[in-house]
Amino acid sequence: MLQELLQKIEQKEYTVGIVGLGYVGLPLMWTFHQEGLPVLGFDIDEEKISCIEEGRPYIKHLGEDMMQKLAGSERCGATTKFDRLPEADAVLLCVPTPLDEHREPDMQYVERTCFTVGENLRKGQLVILESTTYPGTTEELIIPILESKSGLTAGEDFYVAYSPEREDPGNPDFNTSKIPKVVGGHGEEAIKLACALYDTAIVQTVPVSDTKTAEAVKITENVFRAVNIALVNELKVVYQQMGIDVHEVLEAADTKPFGFMKFVPGPGLGGHCIPIDPFYLTWKAREYEQNTRFIELAGEINTSMPQYVINRTLRALNAHKKAVNGSRVLVIGLAYKPDVDDMRESPTFKILDLLKNYGADVSYYDPHIPEIKPTREHAEWTGTKSIAWTESAVRDFDAVIISTDHSDIDYRELAEWSECIVDTRDAMNGYSKGPDHIWQA
Template sequence: MTRNAAVETSEHTVAGILRRIEEKTYTVGIVGLGYVGLPLIDTFYRKGFPVMGFDIDETKIDAFREGRSYIRHFSNEAFAELGRSDRCTLTTDFSRVSEADAILMCVPTPLDHHREPDMSYVEATVRTVAPHMRKGQLLILESTTWPGTTDELIRPLAEELSGLEAGTDFYLAYSPEREDPGNEKYNTGTIPKVIGGDGEDALNIARELYDAVISEVVPVSNTRTAEAVKLLENIFRSVNIALVNELKIVFQRMGIDVHEVIDAAATKPFGFMKFTPGPGLGGHCIPIDPFYLTWKAREFGINTRFIELAGEVNTDMPRYVVQRTVEALNIDRKAMNGSKILMIGLAYKPNVDDDRESPTYVLMDLYTEMGADVSYYDPYVPVIRPSREYGHWAGTKSVEWTEEEISQFDAVVIATNHRDIDYRQLAAWSQRIVDTRNVYGNADVPEHVTKA
């Protein structure tokens, strides 16, 4: 084959892929059907694409087929529709990835016990998928990770196990997830999508694919840049949250309400962005992502002091809340040891059932270590699910929302401010409240409420 013929064949292949995307005959495979993968598969399906969902958890596949949602903000009806549609295939059989045209990997990237990146889920996914890849497929990682992951880990491993060459036989890209569970204003289809490709062809194909279902696509020069974008977003939030958390402690000692300060500062129409303090960081992004850059920066001989300091401040916040709880109990001449403590809110943020990395777990452990008897109430998390870090709480059930139940606790700690909770009722039923979320505002705070 002459060089010109090879170029023409390559162009024809890319052109054919782009045509199939335009015609919506291009099958999109999603690996990992959790808080990131689930919205993606639903978004592509709603826009008319054939979709395939892959997960190692058979119970998730069964839930789709039975119309039984395992994520609160997705309805049973939406699950049932996907489960019975001819355009949707759901399976634990990863040999079938060869049937998909695009493979989008949406798997966890946690930290290990040394606070270093745990890439075992990503690597295991590539090892499972790559042997079944075929020519012409598009492989995309959506998991948050350190800059260079696509180049240094995904590409060589996929090439080795598939026997294919990136850029020639298959196409590789990176597009960070930007999910915000429970956000009523933005969803997968309306949040701008950042994309970096391993070469121009990969970028063009990935851009066309996402452009078919998402309102705005933001291409960047390469995969490393796209990986860095997500880290910057969450480092920015981590640092600013750390700032207001530290100011909360300072202002509390000065007798100043930090929330009143923040609200007044937020009236400035320029040069200020509002962040609010809390009992610590939670979720799958902000407590974890900054340390991916910290870890990678050490390879280049750089210490990310600002990022690490913010991490220290945010990590210490649960201990501040515990100290304020001790002070609140002292008002009633009670010790932490032997007291009954009720946590309000197990999810890491309001109005969702996502409890990953929730600071409530840290608080529960700290109270227990001090001899307290700890329970929780959360209408979104009726039973604690098994997890790697907090498996010792698995199976614990939320208490009932009754005056008889709530009134027996020596202190109630508001860790997550779900809107479905009647806080006036809570104040009427409770002996002592520690409010870490300012649910009672800056004025007319009940006398038995301690802000933390």
């Protein structure tokens, strides 16, 4: 059976099914489609399916051209009907793995998807989880569900692998096809089949011994970033008290050609990985009676940064003889990173919440997010619209907080229009009009 499937991949007759057509699934669909494989996307969101069928973009940085090419292709389909899963030779799961209210893994989306896949599983199919998760998920959760719902046996009747997504939305240098793919399988045949599939579209596959190791790779990548971001965030606070510009320090330190890797401080962590994934390992480590002290400390520091921003805003307003209660405050940047429309886990939401709790009249500006769409965690902001970027609108605010430094914002104009700016991203470097104008945070 394996040789037949490998030959099918080589002949590009192997249909790739992708469950979850968001920031991970949609680029993956495009990547396989570009290399000539037939693709079939699945999502519960009917609007996403309509967008794919009609060629309308719903993730801004991916562009209209890509969507129109997918819509006009006979090798591409998208549906909400999961009874079509048997049409796919491989089923790639790209569904959310958030934290619950107790900051523990919320696996409901993975579990529900696996129940559905298991009910429609056929012999010979390859199931690959791409969602970031704790080591052991594939063997302890995915395979038992698939086997119980299908009556089939993993490694004999169907194949299972784990290959973590490594998307960096909006990065012009590294799209899906250019990022090496770590692959771990449930048995050698699963690794061979999964690697053969990804080899058709990805620059490099990196096979590891098993699924647990592959799961640990992705967790390690994001723990590394979370801990180092926490470090520079802590340095920012310390150096601020000493009257030292942390950004100048980091720029100079980055000239060392060895032994240093530059990370940049900010208002907190955002995105679909770094604020969440380290806590998956923390949770799993308890099962082995192990403590993850670095991870937990990093989490404390990073989650405290929005409050630090608010404290700096209080001081900035006070310097202008104003209280935050009753002041009008504009927050620039709702997206978690520059030049994308991705607001998942954005620390801006926490800043908005804190300002509102302090009694401020709060608005936001983001050229990439004209209106806040429904989210799982911040329903109260749904429907809130970005202000217009005009001199009269910006001058009407008592303070402006730069939370995300989009490149298409005119910071020179901002410097002229606002008398009190709290800058969390060093975007206003060189624009200061004097004391109490620009505050680093």
